[in-house]
Amino acid sequence: MNIGDHVRFLDQQGEGTIISKVGDKLIVQDSDGFDWPMLERQLVLIDQHKSDEIQLVCKTANKVKADDAKSTITKTTKTGGKGIQTKVVDLHQNALCYASSKMSPIEIHKLQIQTISSTLNQERSHHGAQIIFVHGKGEGILRSELISLLKKNKNVSTYEDAPFQKYGYQGAIKVTIK
Numbered sequence: 001m002n003i004g005d006h007v008r009f010l011d012q013q014g015e016g017t018i019i020s021k022v023g024d025k026l027i028v029q030d031s032d033g034f035d036w037p038m039l040e041r042q043l044v045l046i047d048q049h050k051s052d053e054i055q056l057v058c059k060t061a062n063k064v065k066a067d068d069a070k071s072t073i074t075k076t077t078k079t080g081g082k083g084i085q086t087k088v089v090d091l092h093q094n095a096l097c098y099a100s101s102k103m104s105p106i107e108i109h110k111l112q113i114q115t116i117s118s119t120l121n122q123e124r125s126h127h128g129a130q131i132i133f134v135h136g137k138g139e140g141i142l143r144s145e146l147i148s149l150l151k152k153n154k155n156v157s158t159y160e161d162a163p164f165q166k167y168g169y170q171g172a173i174k175v176t177i178k
Contacts, residue, residue, distance in 0.1 A: 001026060007043040008102065009036070015046065044097075046107065089119050090134045091142060112142055116149055123177050124155040132162045134172040146173060154178075 001007065001018060007028060008015040016030035025037040090096075093108045096115060103111070116133060123129050135142045150159045155178055162172035 001040055001043065001045055006046050007038075008046050009038065010042050010044055010097065010102075013102065044103070044107070086130045086132065087119070087123065088132045088134065089115065091115060091146075092134070092136055109142070113145065113149070116146055120149070120153055120155060120175075120177075126177055129177045131175045131177070132167070132172050133175065134162075134167055137168060137171050140170075143170065143173070150175060 003018050003020060005018050006015065007018060007026075009028075014030055014036070016028040016036065018026050019029045019035070020027045022037065024039060026040060026043065028036045028038050028043070030036065091112045093103070093112075096108075096111055097103070112135075119131060119133075123131055133146055135146055147159070150156050150173070157176045157178040159173055159175045161170055162174040164171070166172075
């Protein structure tokens with residue numbers, strides 16, 4: 001994030017513009033002229049200076065408890081004597097970020113797409129790894145966009161519907177990395 005970027009607070013209500021950096025803190029000035037020292041992980045970038053497109057950066061540590069079924073889970077399963085990493089990524093808005101209730105549908109969708117892209121990028125070197133993206137049923141918009149991204153990604157070997165017994169009919173997609 002840079003000086004001049006417009007941001008929204010994650011843990012509290014409010015937004016403003018980054019006016020300076022002091023150490024690891026960004027100073028955000030709200031519309032009333034108050035300065036708020038914030039860490040970058042406490043902010044969501046909603047408008048970057050000199051850019052028309054809304055951009056999101058949700059760099060908060062996932063505050064969801066480890067036992068929360070909606071958090072990102074990584075587990076290892078054994079297949080044919082080989083350990084295959086299976087990563088489950090829940091794309092529902094409340095699983096991605098605590099501040100999702102303060103975000104617009106466009107911001108949430110961009111955060112979901114960013115999460116998909118960054119997960120695929122992180123797993124690109126883990127040959128044979130599997131990722132299950134839980135997108136839910138909904139209207140199929142996120143599912144369609146996820147499939148489109150998977151078709152274009154050169155690191156994706158295969159993708160298919162995840163087991164419907166666990167994730168519902170067309171509620172998740174299982175991806176295997178090349």
